[in-house]
Amino acid sequence: MRILISGASIAGPVLAYWLNSYGFTVTVVERAPALRKAGGHAVDLFRPAMDIIDRMGLTKPVQARKTGTEWLSFRSENSDRPHELEVGKLMRIVSDRHVEIMRDDLGEILYDATRHDVEYLFGDSIASMTEDADGLDVTFERGPARRFDLVIGADGLHSNVRRLTFGPESRFSTWIGAYLAVMSIPNYLGLRDRMDGITGVNRMVGVYGGAHMDDARAVFLFRPAAELDYHHRDVDRQKELLRRHFAGLGWEVPRLLGEELDRASTFYFDSITQLRMDTWSRGRVSLVGDAGYCPGPAVGGSTSLAVVGAYVLAGELAEARGDHTRAFPAYEREIGDYVRRSRTYAVGAAKRLIPDTRLGLWGLIQGARLISHVPTPITRTLVGFGGRGTRLHDEVTLKHYPQGPAVKNAAAPDL
Numbered sequence: 001m002r003i004l005i006s007g008a009s010i011a012g013p014v015l016a017y018w019l020n021s022y023g024f025t026v027t028v029v030e031r032a033p034a035l036r037k038a039g040g041h042a043v044d045l046f047r048p049a050m051d052i053i054d055r056m057g058l059t060k061p062v063q064a065r066k067t068g069t070e071w072l073s074f075r076s077e078n079s080d081r082p083h084e085l086e087v088g089k090l091m092r093i094v095s096d097r098h099v100e101i102m103r104d105d106l107g108e109i110l111y112d113a114t115r116h117d118v119e120y121l122f123g124d125s126i127a128s129m130t131e132d133a134d135g136l137d138v139t140f141e142r143g144p145a146r147r148f149d150l151v152i153g154a155d156g157l158h159s160n161v162r163r164l165t166f167g168p169e170s171r172f173s174t175w176i177g178a179y180l181a182v183m184s185i186p187n188y189l190g191l192r193d194r195m196d197g198i199t200g201v202n203r204m205v206g207v208y209g210g211a212h213m214d215d216a217r218a219v220f221l222f223r224p225a226a227e228l229d230y231h232h233r234d235v236d237r238q239k240e241l242l243r244r245h246f247a248g249l250g251w252e253v254p255r256l257l258g259e260e261l262d263r264a265s266t267f268y269f270d271s272i273t274q275l276r277m278d279t280w281s282r283g284r285v286s287l288v289g290d291a292g293y294c295p296g297p298a299v300g301g302s303t304s305l306a307v308v309g310a311y312v313l314a315g316e317l318a319e320a321r322g323d324h325t326r327a328f329p330a331y332e333r334e335i336g337d338y339v340r341r342s343r344t345y346a347v348g349a350a351k352r353l354i355p356d357t358r359l360g361l362w363g364l365i366q367g368a369r370l371i372s373h374v375p376t377p378i379t380r381t382l383v384g385f386g387g388r389g390t391r392l393h394d395e396v397t398l399k400h401y402p403q404g405p406a407v408k409n410a411a412a413p414d415l
Helices: 011-021 047-055 059-064 087-094 103-114 160-166 235-245 253-263 302-319 324-353 358-373 376-382
Strands: 002-006 025-030 042-046 071-076 083-086 098-102 119-122 126-131 136-140 146-148 150-153 173-186 194-200 203-208 215-222 267-275 285-287
Touching: 002 011, 002 146, 011 025, 011 103, 011 302, 042 047, 042 103, 042 302, 047 059, 047 098, 047 302, 059 098, 059 103, 071 087, 071 203, 071 358, 083 087, 083 358, 087 098, 087 358, 098 103, 126 160, 136 150, 150 160, 160 285, 173 235, 173 253, 173 324, 194 358, 203 253, 235 253, 235 267, 267 324, 285 324, 302 324, 324 358
Parallel strands: 002 025, 002 150, 025 119, 071 194, 150 285
Antiparallel strands: 042 098, 071 083, 126 136, 136 146, 173 215, 173 267, 194 203, 203 215
């Protein structure tokens, strides 16, 4: 069977790896002209995602490229006194196993693990899909038309495959009250093993370096009173909004919003938005990762969810021997609880990370102090982080799927 995946970031290559291991013929199309190597931003891999990385034989390269951030240092907008928090202790509240890695480093590792067995088409995108009883005729913006048995959208929050199959993003997106911006800057603070920052009511800024990075990243999170008016490709407008909402905040913020923002080599700005769909599949098309069920960038563990979703989708297709009418519903049942709980967690996390009152800001600082001085099991209860919601990643049980090329002899149309 021939399967087309749109998107070569995280979910796409993980899905391609497992589909190829089960005997499917896989093509990945990616709009970017080449593998992204701008550095990206840091993402988290929690226990279930790391267990899948283990099964892929990629633990060593992933561990070798972890950011090495061990300390979080921040001050409130009304004080220059920094508060320090051990990152490992903080993360153990959420998961007993965790690796932070730059998104592009993870993407490169996953690409290297699949590029010899999977066809990659860079610099192109799906233009149209026409489905019949036996497959899909796919046209591309640049390359010649081709035919596939299935198409999977792994192309992120602003998914082209979702738009073509289900309609405009506005039908399914829900803003959960915050915005995220990330930019690459020189590591003029000399950060290697820590993130340094400042937090205030409705806004926070952090700067971090990495063990394998020559530069650094500045991260901005903020909660405006209402949803902002901008286009996701209008960078000048995004920078204007960023300056407006962080005006008057001290520490390094004036420099970050001035010369560093003007000369930033890479800049990302987007709403923290959830996608809420009743189903992620229609006919011979399905969605995986942020394309189908983004819980909210930076607050919902979306990278781990994407890795697990890709693993499950490939496994269900293998178990069903390529029968999408069985595999797609099974995939949605298997991943559904994790998706729903991630959504709930993300809404709460956005409120905790970016307090909207001075009392909430005080509570955030006191919570950090508590985490620093109290054993982790007690802290989970005392600071209200405990319970099923916070430990949602470690409570995921991965299903074991058939090993080897389970579908290599499955029927496929003449192409």
